[in-house]
Amino acid sequence: MDFSANHIGFVIASYALSFVCLAVLVLTTLGRDRKLRAEAERLDTQRKKARS
Structure with missing residues (x-):
């Protein structure tokens, strides 16, 4: 890459x-x-509580 090119900023x-x-x-x-x-x-925990 040529760092002295006019478009290097771009x-x-x-x-x-x-x-x-x-x-x-x-x-x-x-x-x-x-x-x-x-x-x-959280949903898995709620599901396990509902089964109990």
Whole structure:
């Protein structure tokens, strides 16, 4: 990559924006997974109590 090119700022900004977008997607996915696992555990606990 030629760092003396006129458009290097655009290239760096594009990579930075891509990284930020991917990070947000990963964090959103992990947060959703955590929420769904907690809900599944809560429902499983309720189901076990209902059987008793």
